[in-house]
Amino acid sequence: MSAVAARLRVDTGLLLVAPAVVFLLLFFIYPFGYGFVLSFQPVEGNWLANYQKFFSDEHLWRTLIITFQLSLPVTILNVGLALPIAFQLRRKTRYQRWITTLLVIPITLGTVLIAEGMLTYFGPRGWLSQFLQLLHIYDGPIRLTHNFAGVVLSLVISGFPFAFLLMLSYVTGIDPTLARAAATLGAGPWDQFRHIYLPLLAPGLAITFCLAFVQAFSVFPSAVLVGAPSGPTRVISLAAYEAAFEQYDYSMASAVAMIMGFAQLIVVVAVLGLRRGLYRGPVGGGKG
């Protein structure tokens, strides 16, 4: 067996990837292909009927726009917050571990738990509202739940730690001697960031953006629990859910899922395309 393999120049080590390949085939490729085919077999009408319906029914196509309106600002906010905070924590200090732990705690909480907490804290009769009224800072009721803002808040709470952890590992991977070298050449803190850190971080920033975006785009529980699922936060995953489990139209649900996947793919491909033009080599300063 191994002699044959050697003669055929087959690397028997490749067999080690077999379990992963089987897993992918069974649990990703096959269901995906099944859904793809299913989406072209509508209950009635021609093979494109589901897609025609989606893009002609305002109740449906608006969910795509709403999802973009939610996920793009949330992603920009999460990555935009994660970058400076991770940058500030790049040096190992005794505080770094504490702050990192504090920032990462929400990742351990489920979306539903976060939503529960938000309802008690941010609701119109919640602690925040009562506290502000007590101090006479703001007397009206605070509306941060059951609307668009509630979902944004929930996605930031659950998505930020993720973006932060990724950015922290990219930032700390950059040799700090580079910034020190820049300093001896006359670069102040801003120039060190702009000319050294930012270009070296850009590829990591792109990856973080993609992952954070995909995570935010597939929002579902918080859109229902702390959003307004009948209108302003009727996101695309909700449309797929309704088709599948309220109308029992699996074909339509598959079509919505395909559209959702395609929309995510477009953004990811666009961001990774921008990344192609950037330096992606090692981030060290030389030998040693």
Added chain:
Amino acid sequence: MNQQFKELRLAAVSRHFDNPSGVRVAALHELTLTIRRGEFICLLGPSGCGKTTALNCIAGLLPVTGGTISLDERRIDLLPPEKRGFGMVFQNYALFPHMTVQRNVAFGLMMRNTPAAEIKARVARAFQLVQLGGHEDKLPGQLSGGQQQRVAIARAIVIEPPLLLMDEPLSNLDAKLRLEMRAEIRRIHRELDRTTIYVTHDQEEALSLADRIVVMKDGLVQQVAGPEDVYAQPANLHVARFMGYRNVIALNVGARNGDRLTLEGSGLGLEGTAKQEIAGPHVSVAIRPEDISVGAGPNGIDGRVESVEYGGHVSLIDVRAGENVLLHVRTGARVKMGDQVRLTISPQRVLVYPAESA
């Protein structure tokens, strides 16, 4: 910022840090030194002796915790590195991996808002100086270690800093390249007529480059002197050991005649020269293997050759003498293992220091 200076004064410069168990440790303790314009200074010592700490304090990369640094009359130890305008060559070169070699070298001038035409001319001149033409558009990762090192030097000197700081710039190179670059660095220093502070743990490098050597150990300065003095007249036993005095023997003082001491013990009798105040009867004697010659003469020791390490022009031999004292000798004489030999040493080259407190 780029003006030449008359002297750089370090006054009791210290750098402390808290170690993990919370104890305050001095990485650098009260370094006092005045460096004149045009000097080539080497900070020499084993790893952990505080030499790189000293360099980082001068560059502004580490804040000092005591003392002052001034450039002529201007105090600079509170300025950030970008306001000091010193050039620095880092041990791992710290070239910006995402910029071409050309942009790496131009970076310091860009930060100074130098006009583009002038940048171009000065970068070209710097490339000429380090003899690295034709690689301008490559990324640092595409260059060899020696080439990267030249880029690092070009990047530091193109801003024409009044003071050039180098942190073991040759330690990542192979032996042959190291010798070549050593000569280059000396040439560049001469041509630019600038002041250089160079950190190294290689005594040979320090001896060949420096006008003055600062020998350090455990954050303390041991000796500041010219290469010849550091080599021939080490100020204490630490320096002697570091400078290649491989024979250190514990002996007792017999008679004294000024600096000249008669030493005995371990079955040996020798004349030596005191290099430090000798209080007690116990002393440590340091002798360089090169200073011992094989053959009859005064101030001698008899012994038996125990091993011979052939080294071409000179061989390294180990001689067992007196009561089990092993002496390392570097000699051109041809001897064989087991030979009885007489070793002689000039009393001036038998350096006597107070005994090490064991």
